[in-house]
Amino acid sequence: MTQADFTTVFPLTILVLWACVLLLVDLFIPKDRKGITALLSALGLALTLGLTLTQIGQETTGFNNMVMLDGFSVFVNALLLISGLLGIGLSFGYIKRMNLERGEYYTLMLFSISGMMLMAQAGDLIVVFLALELLSIPLYVLAAFDRPKVESEEAGLKYFLLGAFATGFVVYGTTLVFGATGTTSLSGIVTFLGSNGTPGLLLSVGAALILVGLGFKIAAVPFHMWTPDVYQGSPTAVTAFMAAGAKIAGFAALLRVFATAFPSIAVDMTGVLWAIAALTMILGNVIAISQTNIKRLLAYSSIAHAGYILMAFVPYGNPDPLIRNQSIAAGLFYLVSYAITNFGTWGVVIALEKSEGRGLEIRDYAGLGRKYPALAAAMTIFMLSLIGLPPTLGLVGKFYLFRAVMAGGFTGLAIIGVLTSLISAYYYLRVVVVMYMQEGNPERSSESFLDLTTAFTAIATVLISLVPQFLFAWASAAVLKLF
Amino acid sequence: MNFFLQPLTLLTFFPLLGILILLFVPGSQKNTLRWVTLLTTLVTFLLSLWVLGMFNASNPDLQLVARYDWITVAGWNIQYYLAVDGLSILLVLLTTFLTPLSILSTWTAVEERVKDFMIFFLLLEVGMTGVFLAQDLFLFYIFWEFTLVPMYFLIGIWGGPRRIYAAIKFFLYTMAGSILMLLAILWLGIYGGTFSVPDLIAKGSIPANIQMWLFLAFAAAFAIKVPMWPLHSWLPDAHVEAPTAGSVILAGVLLKMGTYGFLRFNIPLFPQASVQAAPWIALLATIGIIYGAAVSYAQADVKKLVAYSSVSHLGFVMLGMFALNSQGMQGAILQMVNHGLSTGALFLLVGMIYEQTHTREIKVYGGLWKLTPVFGAIFLIVSLSSMGLPGLNGFVGEFTILLGAFGSLAINNPWFAGISALGVIMAAVYILYMFQKMFLGPQGPIADEVKQHGHALRDLNWREIATIVPLLIFIFWIGLYPKPFFALMAPSVDKLVSTLSSVAMH
Numbered sequence: 006m007t008q009a010d011f012t013t014v015f016p017l018t019i020l021v022l023w024a025c026v027l028l029l030v031d032l033f034i035p036k037d038r039k040g041i042t043a044l045l046s047a048l049g050l051a052l053t054l055g056l057t058l059t060q061i062g063q064e065t066t067g068f069n070n071m072v073m074l075d076g077f078s079v080f081v082n083a084l085l086l087i088s089g090l091l092g093i094g095l096s097f098g099y100i101k102r103m104n105l106e107r108g109e110y111y112t113l114m115l116f117s118i119s120g121m122m123l124m125a126q127a128g129d130l131i132v133v134f135l136a137l138e139l140l141s142i143p144l145y146v147l148a149a150f151d152r153p154k155v156e157s158e159e160a161g162l163k164y165f166l167l168g169a170f171a172t173g174f175v176v177y178g179t180t181l182v183f184g185a186t187g188t189t190s191l192s193g194i195v196t197f198l199g200s201n202g203t204p205g206l207l208l209s210v211g212a213a214l215i216l217v218g219l220g221f222k223i224a225a226v227p228f229h230m231w232t233p234d235v236y237q238g239s240p241t242a243v244t245a246f247m248a249a250g251a252k253i254a255g256f257a258a259l260l261r262v263f264a265t266a267f268p269s270i271a272v273d274m275t276g277v278l279w280a281i282a283a284l285t286m287i288l289g290n291v292i293a294i295s296q297t298n299i300k301r302l303l304a305y306s307s308i309a310h311a312g313y314i315l316m317a318f319v320p321y322g323n324p325d326p327l328i329r330n331q332s333i334a335a336g337l338f339y340l341v342s343y344a345i346t347n348f349g350t351w352g353v354v355i356a357l358e359k360s361e362g363r364g365l366e367i368r369d370y371a372g373l374g375r376k377y378p379a380l381a382a383a384m385t386i387f388m389l390s391l392i393g394l395p396p397t398l399g400l401v402g403k404f405y406l407f408r409a410v411m412a413g414g415f416t417g418l419a420i421i422g423v424l425t426s427l428i429s430a431y432y433y434l435r436v437v438v439v440m441y442m443q444e445g446n447p448e449r450s451s452e453s454f455l456d457l458t459t460a461f462t463a464i465a466t467v468l469i470s471l472v473p474q475f476l477f478a479w480a481s482a483a484v485l486k487l488f
Numbered sequence: 489m490n491f492f493l494q495p496l497t498l499l500t501f502f503p504l505l506g507i508l509i510l511l512f513v514p515g516s517q518k519n520t521l522r523w524v525t526l527l528t529t530l531v532t533f534l535l536s537l538w539v540l541g542m543f544n545a546s547n548p549d550l551q552l553v554a555r556y557d558w559i560t561v562a563g564w565n566i567q568y569y570l571a572v573d574g575l576s577i578l579l580v581l582l583t584t585f586l587t588p589l590s591i592l593s594t595w596t597a598v599e600e601r602v603k604d605f606m607i608f609f610l611l612l613e614v615g616m617t618g619v620f621l622a623q624d625l626f627l628f629y630i631f632w633e634f635t636l637v638p639m640y641f642l643i644g645i646w647g648g649p650r651r652i653y654a655a656i657k658f659f660l661y662t663m664a665g666s667i668l669m670l671l672a673i674l675w676l677g678i679y680g681g682t683f684s685v686p687d688l689i690a691k692g693s694i695p696a697n698i699q700m701w702l703f704l705a706f707a708a709a710f711a712i713k714v715p716m717w718p719l720h721s722w723l724p725d726a727h728v729e730a731p732t733a734g735s736v737i738l739a740g741v742l743l744k745m746g747t748y749g750f751l752r753f754n755i756p757l758f759p760q761a762s763v764q765a766a767p768w769i770a771l772l773a774t775i776g777i778i779y780g781a782a783v784s785y786a787q788a789d790v791k792k793l794v795a796y797s798s799v800s801h802l803g804f805v806m807l808g809m810f811a812l813n814s815q816g817m818q819g820a821i822l823q824m825v826n827h828g829l830s831t832g833a834l835f836l837l838v839g840m841i842y843e844q845t846h847t848r849e850i851k852v853y854g855g856l857w858k859l860t861p862v863f864g865a866i867f868l869i870v871s872l873s874s875m876g877l878p879g880l881n882g883f884v885g886e887f888t889i890l891l892g893a894f895g896s897l898a899i900n901n902p903w904f905a906g907i908s909a910l911g912v913i914m915a916a917v918y919i920l921y922m923f924q925k926m927f928l929g930p931q932g933p934i935a936d937e938v939k940q941h942g943h944a945l946r947d948l949n950w951r952e953i954a955t956i957v958p959l960l961i962f963i964f965w966i967g968l969y970p971k972p973f974f975a976l977m978a979p980s981v982d983k984l985v986s987t988l989s990s991v992a993m994h
Contacts (some may be wrong), residue, residue: 331563374645375601394637394663395630404626408674416671423667430663434640434656442644442652478561 013067013074016056016082017122023049024115031108039106043097046111047090050118054086064486066128070192073128073261073486080337080483081125081257084344085250089118091348091458092246098452099242099355105150114246117143121254125261130179130189130215133258137175137222140254141168144247148239156362160238167231171221178214181207191266195487198269209273215262216277222255223311226285236304241358244300245351248307249344256314256340260333264321264485271322278319279418285312286425293432299354299367302432306391309429310343316422317406320413328412334481335409341476342402345469346390349462353384356449356459364448367436371445380449381440383463388433390466393426398470405477494554495542496570499535499580500617503528503610510610515603522595525606529588529613536584543577548979550623550686558627565682569624574980575751576620578821578973579744582828583616585958586740590733592955593836597732597843598646605646608638609733616741620748625673625683628753629666632709635742636662639734647729654722654729661722665709672705676757689756693991696760703761706754713746716769716806717776720799727795728848732839735791739798739835740828747805747824751817755809756984759992762812766898769810774904776803781914785921789848793922794834797874800911801827807908808889811899812988816892817981818974823885825973826966830874830882833959837867840952844945845934850925854932860947864927866956871923873963875915881966886912 027049031042057079064075092114100106120140127133145168149161183189185207186197198204221228236244267274289309296302317336323329357373358364374381390399403426407419439445469476491497506528513520543551550571559566572580591609598605615638618631636659644655673683675698680688694702712719723743727735755762780800787793805827808820841856841863842848857864869880876882893905926932938945948956966973 327563374604378604389637395634400630400633404670404674407671408678411671411674412678416675419671419674423671427660427664427667430660431656434659438644438652438656441641442655474559474561477559477564481561481563 007067009065010067010072012060012063013065013072013126016053016060017119017126019056020049020053020115020122021119023052024112024119027115028109028112031112034108039101039108040097042108042111043093046115047093049115050086050089050093054083054090057082057086066192066486070190071129071132072123072126074126075486076483077257077261077333077337077485078126080479081253082122084337084341085118085121085125085253088246088249088253088344088348089114091344091462092242092250094454094458095245095348095352095355096242097454098450099358099455100240102450102452103151103240103360105240110147110150113143113147117147117246117250121250121257124254125257127258127261128191130182130191130262133215133262134172134175134179136254136258137172137218140251141172141222144243144251147243148235148247150243151240156238157240160235163231163238164235167221171218171228173218174214174221175218178211178216178218181211181214185211191262194266204270208267209270212263212267212270212274213277216259216274219255219259220281223252223259223314224308225281225311225315226288226308229285229289229308229311232308233301233304236307237298237300241300241351241355245348245355248303248351249347252307252311252314253340253344256318256336260318260321260336261485263318264329264333265487268322275319275322278315278321279415282312282315282319283418283421285309285315286421287312290425290428290432294428296432297367299365299370299436302367302436303350303354306429306433307347309425310391312425313403313406313422314339314343316410316415316418319410319415319418323413328409330484331481332409332413333485334477334483335405337483338405338476338480339402341480342390342398345462345465346387346397346399349383349459349466350387350391352455352459352462353380353387356380356451356455357447359448359450367439368443369445369447370436370439371443371447372440373445373447374441376447377449380459383459384440385437386463386466388437392430392433394430396467396470398466398473401470401473491554491556494552494570495535495539496552496554496572496621499532499539499584500570500614500621502532502535503613507607507610510603510607513603515601518599518602521602521606522591525610526588526591528610529584529591532613533584533588536581539572540577540581543572543976545574545976546979548983549573558624565677565684566626567624567682567684568627569684570618570621570627571623572621574977575821575984576748577976578825579620579741579748580617582744582825583613583620583741586736586828586832587613589832589836589955589958590736592951593736593839594731594733595951597839601645605642608641612638612642612737616737616745619745623685625676625685625688625753627683628685629670629673632745633663633666635745639738639742642734643726643730646731646734649729650725651729654725657722658726661712661719665712665719668705669709672702675702685753685757693760694758699758699761700764703754703758703765706749706758707765710746710749710754713749714743714802714806715746715799716772717779717799717803718772720776720780723799724792724795727798727835728789728791732835732842735835735839736832739795740832743798743802744824744828747802747809747820750806750809751821755812755988759988762810762988763898763992766810766812766896767901770807770893770899770901770904773803773806773810774908776800777807777908777911778914781911781918785914785918788850790850790922790926791835791838791842791848793850793918794831794838797915797918798827798831800915801831801874803911804886804889804908807893807904811889811892811896812985813892813896813898814978814982814985815888816896817985818977819885819888819890819892821977821981822966822970822973823882823889826873826881826885829959829962829966830870833870833956833963834874836956836959837863837870840948845938847934850922852932852934852937853926854929855927855935856932856945857927858931859935859945862947862953866948866960867927868923869960869963871919873967875919876912879967881963881970884966884970
């Protein structure tokens with residue numbers, strides 16, 4: 006193991022080791038003091054975040070190009086670690102309240118985050134597969150964490166079965182790519198295509214299968230069927246983490262694999278991606294209209310947002326590197342905006358959820374504006390951000406995203422994007438209507454970490470939208486290392 | 489610190505200070521909340537007078553510029569860019585003038601959730617002022633969309649029985665237009681490498697075929713806001729359901745954002761397309777004038793009548809503006825102000841009587857003048873102003889517009905002006921009809937009904953008179969001596985017209 010190998014995976018290694026040690030330490034922490042485990046997990050994430058941030062500006066590869074370290078991976082890893090911290094903030098009080106407090110909850114989250122980080126750094130299709138398993142398996146367990154509740158078990162099983170199926174697609178795609186090029190390494194594929202010219206059908210099919218597998222993870226249409234059930238059945242704090250984390254990691258892998266290794270088949274892929282993005286936006290937003298349960302509503306909303314992020318992905322094969330980098334940066338920026346808003350929204354949902362899954366219908370939010378003005382104001386900010394209205398991060402994200410898509414020459418897709426945003430305004434506003442314009446008597450659970458997380462995300466949603474410069478700069482500097 | 493001391497920045501964001509204070513006032517102290525808000529808006533008005541004092545009317549260009557780089561990384565060139573010129577100065581003043589009056593009108597009308605109401609109102613003022621001052625498209629879009637949110641709450645929480653429907657309809661309609669504008673803004677940003685409007689204009693002509701698409705995308709946003717026939721259907725709902733203060737601001741300022749948008753963005757940015765579109769806009773405007781007037785006549789609800797009359801009046805504004813000559817545009821700008829004053833005043837008056845009777849049905853009124861002579865007299869003046877009686881403000885605006893439209897090269901068809909002139913007559917019909925039914929003739933059933941509840945119909949009190957008198961002053965002032973108002977806008981309008989004719993009319 007060389008110095009470079011070590012550098013590329015240093016923060017990741019620390020996190021995995023931390024999680025392993027924590028698993029043992031947790032055995033000695035008494036049952037009624039599992040807060041210590043939460044604190045230690047948060048500490049591990051914070052430490053890893055600090056280490057990751059020291060890597061800004063570095064660019065190396067390790068283990069024979071199997072693991073990459075570049076601006077892109079650092080950006081995504083930082084975002085994943087922050088998501089992890091926010092996820093713990095949401096979980097802490099919730100799992101206690103719902104009698105789910107078991108030490109392994111946090112350890113599983115750490116392992117899942119390690120998988121996501123590896124995904125962002127993968128330089129080889131085998132590593133993509135490895136990372137996919139590492140991130141998914143803890144999530145399957147977390148989804149079923151509320152056992153023996155039927156809904157939670159169903160969620161876990163459904164997620165597991167479809168997830169395993171999707172992983173199969175990734176593996177099969179990898180074998181086809183290997184068959185076409187004789188290698189699974191992204192740099193190897195680039196070299197092969199560089200010397201052997203036009204790729205064959207085998208490569209395109211392989212790439213398409215990988216797209217299917219990862220499309221499942223990010224809940225793109227038509228691979229989204231599991232999303233509402235799993236989001237609804239899982240413990241809400243897990244849903245929040247899954248919605249952000251798995252999506253970020255899935256996109257990171259998609260962007261890296263396609264933009265690095267497959268620009269040469271962009272001709273075949275662009276149309277497919279265009280259609281998937283458009284379908285995802287349309288279907289997610291249209292079906293969300295008829296939802297009455299807030300968890301299902303947000304599940305469809307998360308599908309719709311996957312569509313928006315996919316838009317950034319459509320120009321990936323553009324010959325102009327500036328446009329390519331800008332669209333990747335726009336995708337990353339949108340991921341940040343989505344992740345922050347997402348955790349805030351779920352924070353409000355968690356604050357209002359009661360045992361046995363009560364308090365999750367939209368009508369349960371009636372009267373929130375009068376009784377808890379701060380909570381309702383936060384929710385309003387999140388809804389505005391999800392629609393893409395000022396003064397929130399969502400607007401800046403959409404602005405950036407649509408600009409990238411239009412610069413890439415896909416005005417039609419941008420039009421679909423804005424029109425579906427209009428549709429989404431209808432159902433997000435309904436939540437606001439219920440909160441402020443209908444009478445009711447909601448009951449919230451006040452937990453300090455939960456409140457802190459919600460307040461933090463609400464303030465961040467507004468504040469970053471007013472001074473987005475640093476995030477713009479960072480996102481546009483977060484370019485992929487190409488071969 | 490320099491940043492916040494710029495006059496326009498201070499003017500735009502000053503209401504936020506009021507919000508900050510409001511947050512620390514307990515919700516039960518309603519009068520304190522009202523006073524804090526009123527004082528905030530009054531100081532904002534004083535600030536706008538200060539801006540007017542510094543404004544050099546003979547300079548046609550943008551003045552009092554506050555310009556800073558905002559987002560300039562990654563190929564973006566977004567600026568924080570506020571400035572004022574003759575096209576916008578009057579509208580800024582109109583905004584800061586109407587807001588305190590609206591607050592005054594809520595003194596007894598809004599008793600529920602006063603704190604929230606005041607916060608949303610001040611937020612709305614920030615958004616509206618920003619719309620009229622922003623010279624960067626991104627900044628403009630932010631202010632533009634932002635005005636939606638507080639207005640949505642004002643209608644949805646404090647509105648009438650169908651308020652939720654009206655609020656959502658208002659929101660979705662407006663947003664539908666503005667998202668198309670968003671795409672056009674992005675296109676311009678990519679094309680010109682900047683979002684600053686003066687820079688984009690200076691950069692010169694956009695290919696003619698694309699100009700038309702961009703023109704249409706911007707026009708979609710603005711035409712819905714104006715609203716131009718046939719995109720007006722959100723307006724009666726929103727107006728009827730909104731609380732009085734909301735209606736005043738909606739009619740007085742928000743609709744002007746649409747007409748102002750045409751003037752500030754469509755015409756200078758897309759001159760060729762504007763010339764091409766002028767006859768079509770004139771056609772829609774003329775239909776709007778006649779249609780609005782005819783539908784007004786048929787209304788049984790007085791607030792709805794006033795709402796539809798807006799469709800007609802704003803038709804005049806659009807007709808004058810797309811005459812694309814100096815007379816028409818000056819008339820259009822003045823008419824924007826006039827409409828804000830007259831219709832704002834009408835909504836205030838309707839709100840005052842509604843507060844006592846809780847009905848807006850014209851047929852239950854009658855003989856009001858005998859019971860409430862001051863109210864009757866003021867209502868008459870405002871009605872006459874709205875229908876364009878010479879000597880009052882409405883006449884000056886409509887007359888100038890018709891003159892402009894009649895001689896317009898861009899519209900090139902005197903019939904539009906001719907038919908529109910009928911709209912003036914029709915206005916007299918529906919307004920006098922309403923006035924007669926409500927104020928003259930035998931006493932209607934409502935007076936007795938109110939009496940049964942304990943207290944007879946009362947005339948205006950001092951607070952209500954204080955609310956309405958400032959409007960009356962301007963109604964007479966503009967009607968009798970409009971010169972200073974024209975002087976404020978003339979150089980900027982002339983400059984716009986001369987650039988337009990050099991670029992687009994050969």
